Amino acid sequence: MSTSAHSVVEPTARTKAIAGTLVVAYALLTMIPLVWIFLTALKTPPDSISYPPKIVFTPSLEGFCNLFTTRSRQTEEYIRSLPPAQGRCEEIARERNMAVAGPSNYLPRFWNSVVIAFGSTVLAVALGTMAAYGFSRFRVPLADDLLFFILSTRMMPPIAVAIPIYLMYRELGLSDTRLGMILLYTAVNVSLAVWLLKGFIDEIPREYEEAAMIDGYTRLQAFAKVVLPQAATGIAATAIFCMIFAWNEYAFAVLLTSGEAQTAPPFIPIIIGEGGQDWPAVAAGTTIFLIPIVVFTILLRKHLLRGITFGAVRK
């Protein structure tokens, strides 16, 4: 309950109940697609395309098996001639007259996502922290113009710069490499990192470093030993925002990678089973891919607003 000073504007219990009901209804409605994708991941392919949509069904791991393996159709005689199935996935495949041919490309693509997201995040946050400190603490000529320039790089449609980047990467041998994608995502993320971190560093009183420098620290030591620890929360939040962007990015990934460095977002939609898209496998791939983001969202609650508005709005 709020204090008596606020009682004049405190909503009545009935208002609150109505507001709560409406918001919860919207939240539940908005969750349906996510719950549905999760349920689909646990269905068999026939269950996933039955009509009316099945809410009650026997859970199966087939979607996950189909996501992680490739299978080939075999004759029943051939299947019977095989040694006993090893593991659940092989059993499921044989029930459908198939043999597991090998692993699918999902894991390597997922791993590419991890490496590229992590690499670009580390680089963007490192560069961003330095630049943000520079802008926050020193009188930099044309600082406002430089900051606006950094921000404006985000306004460009990715497709607009994709053409020359494609040509440039072809010349430099960076096309379809993880390094190329890391550098690209770093460049996209560094604008966010600078803006967010500048906000966080601005909030740390300069006096802390100045006291440290009077104690005999150099400027760099004061930065490393005083400012960095103080900015740790902000740096962590910024890192997660950068990671989420790189994790979710699709336009550059689909245009500039074709195999080796392909990440999960362009890969998941092209998982095809027998007779069209294998929706349980797609749903399984999507579910695995979304889990880290859902966890991060919960961790980021307090910083969400800053992160999505470049720090233009603070809570």
Added chain:
Amino acid sequence: MNQSLQPNLIDRAAVATPAGLARRVRGLSDRAIAWIFIAPTILLLLAINIFPLIWTIRLSFTNYRANRPNALVRDVGIDNYVSILTDPEVWQPMQATAHFVIWTILIQTVLGFSLAWLIDRKFRGHGFWTTVILVPMMLSPAVVGNFWRFLYQPQIGLFNYGISAVTGVPPSSFEMLGSVSLAPWSIVVVDTWMWTPYVILICLAGLRSIPDYIYEAAEVDRASPWRQFWTITLPMALPFIMLAVLFRGIENFKMFDMVNLLTSGGPGSTTEVASITLKREAFEKWRTGYSSAFAIILFVTVFGLANIYVKALNRVKSR
């Protein structure tokens, strides 16, 4: 360091410092550090943003084709720009983009602000439910587009099933993605599902920034709740709402991932937004020069509109 001395030292530093302190102590000068710290970021952005942009401008005046690097490249002057700006078919993607941007912003702003206003009633558990609502906007638009393609299937999809359960229209009688009249709306629906939370979050910050005493004064003056809403809540939250519109507008103007996965621009070219045209010209037809000119026109349009809008936003803010 002696703890008891610290406040005193801080006070002295605060008085003594501003510019000159570090220059007097050992180590790199402040000016050097500032440049060493800022330069890598600027260099990276020059290499991966500005250099490509300049290259795009250069290419936009040629007939270069990226799939035939050895073919003779000719300077064609402003031909690409002229042919884009005079081609009636180019207005199709511009209209599709405008339709998409205007409707998503309109719907999301109204819905987002209303929900933020409700959440601001601070009912029990509002923190938890707000977090639940915010999840969609953190997801990958491409992956979201792909799984909505599944929800939209006319025979098996949950969306059609839900609509038919509510309205009684048979689910296979309409195709969200396949029909010319519904396809643009299918994208608006997904975008609204995904991005309304974004507007909610910014509006919520706006509503929370209004000090309670203004409402208390209004209560004292016996202003009706309706009047309080129109004279206090809405005007004071307006700069925030406008900020949300700005960010959503820029993002939706360049929207690619969701549209590419939901409809790839079809059926026909009903959902072919500018980014999709650009991708087709650049990476399917390989008309690099032409598509570069198109990219520049797009960029100038976004940048111009954003700048005009920011001026308006600043005027509202300074009121």
